[in-house]
Amino acid sequence: MRVFKFGGASVKNAPAVVNTASIIHANVNGPLMVVVSAMGKTTNALELIVNAILSKQDYKNELQRLKDYHLNITNELFKAEHPIHKEIITVFDSIDDLSIKSFSEDQLYDQVVSLGEILSTLIVAAYVNQNGDKCTWLDAREFIKTDSNYRESKVDWDSSKLAMTSINFEVVKCYVTQGFIGRSTDGLTTTLGREGSDFTAAIFASCLDATSVTIWKDVPGVMNADPKRLPAAIVFEELPFKEAAEMTYYGASVIHPKTIKPLANAGIPLLVKNFDNPKLPGTRIHECNVDDLPPLIVFKDNQCLISCKVVDYTFIDEAQLGIIFKALAELSIKINLMQNSAISFSFCVDFRENKILKLIESLQHHFEVYYNTGLTLITIKNYDEKTFDFYRKQKGVMLEQSSRSTLQVLIKA
Structure with missing residues (x-):
């Protein structure tokens, strides 16, 4: 079983969703868990909505813009009678209900911002199925169990692994689920920290004994610098787990800092590949020795x-x-x-x-x-x-x- 993770850029619009579905289609011959982030800059927009709710300011215009953004994508991908349109509207309607409930600031943040991943995975799963590949939408909150430290929740590994024993790849070959989110013992949605979808992929991989995790990015692999800042940056063919862990500790954004530990402990290789050109080799992060790494x-x-x-x-x-x-x-x-x-x-x-x-x-x-x-x-x-x-x-x-x-x-x- 393999785990694929697609970030926000890989599902930012209708053509991107089509491309993501084509990558899934090319790999759905074996058991596959697909983890998807919120579309484009949705998380940022939802954060603005949360801040407006907390400061008792009007959030309806921002909410409508975000709803239109998602509905424009569904209108491009699906026929008018497809149920996905109503499903997306229902998710957005739930924000009004959340806005009047008695949550702490961090609790409200997690209940609202987590909806970005719910929206993206509903759309991706529906489109993949529309194209003939059978993929089941899976609610990550039912399987990733956490404490109640909202916005930076810690995973209850034993409870999560136990919950995942009900996932049966003999019955369903492909699942589409959310990154970034879980559920606490009090029943509320939690988030694993900003950009935490990579970590979600590692959690599923570790608990399900995956053979590999592949993170699909808009770069050709892990590079020795951000190419937007340093155009001469080069791609690593392979990296030791230890080196990758230190990179994330110092702030390299290509991989979430919590991702490496569960994979290294379980000996599961991490591949970073380019979603625009899947044929590129990308970078393989695993237990290895690489001499003379560049700065x-x-x-x-x-x-x-x-x-x-x-x-x-x-x-x-x-x-x-x-x-x-x-x-x-x-x-x-x-x-x-x-x-x-x-x-x-x-x-x-x-x-x-x-x-x-x-x-x-x-x-x-x-x-x-x-x-x-x-x-x-x-x-x-x-x-x-x-x-x-x-x-x-x-x-x-x-x-x-x-x-x-x-x-x-x-x-x-």
Whole structure:
């Protein structure tokens, strides 16, 4: 059994859905689990709707635009009498019901934003079946069990694996399901973190003992840099799991950070292939050794630098570091870079305004706190002399750190 994952770009419009269906058609001769993300920029649009609901602003115009976007796709793909049109309208109507329920902010986020994947998979499954390939729509929430940490839910692996024992590939050869979502023990929809559909593919693969996972992207494979920033970026033919894991840790967006661990532990290879040209070999990530890897360059935007300075000129010690790390842990904020001096501790994190403001408020009880936003963290792994010198000399460097193999510089964007 194989797992395929298609991202938002691969189902962003009607021609893209047709292309995705053609890839499924070419591979549906064996058992296949197809994981699909929300279409195009749907998640961003749903986030705007959630923010409008929370701030008690009108969200109907944004909702109508998003509904029209999906219905335009179904109108291109299906005849007027096809039931998919009503199914899509029903999903959008449910947002009005969700908007008046008593949810916390993060609970509301997960109930609304998760609908992007419901919409995309209903359309993809219907189109694949219309073309003669028998694929069953599967609700991932029935199989991926999580805790109640909304927006960043943790998977209950034992419960998920038990639930998946009911999936029978002898009866159904192909399933189409959602990335990014699960269900908590209280019955509410949860999400696995932004861009979490890759992780979903790994969960299904691990629990179902898949032979491989293939992520279909708009790039020819895993590259040593973002080709939009560095056009001379090259494609890796293969990568060790360890190298790929470090890439995702530093912010390489081609694979979700949580994806590698379950696959590596189960020995399931991960392939990254191009959906525009499926014949390209792509990149194979597996247990291997690759000598002389070129420098890997990762840009991570929307960073925030926070500096905590002691107020009485005592040195930063373990007790004060404990206060900082406790505050970070309570808000589930991950440090991307950190550095300390005698009387201050500085660290770089992703900027999510609501969480960062809560963090700063907490830290101000103990420290003088300074922060800068709108920064970019550049990580160069396996640097050589040329890249080391080049990135150290970038304009606006606010923080720099290097080890034997990795250089990180934080710059004003």
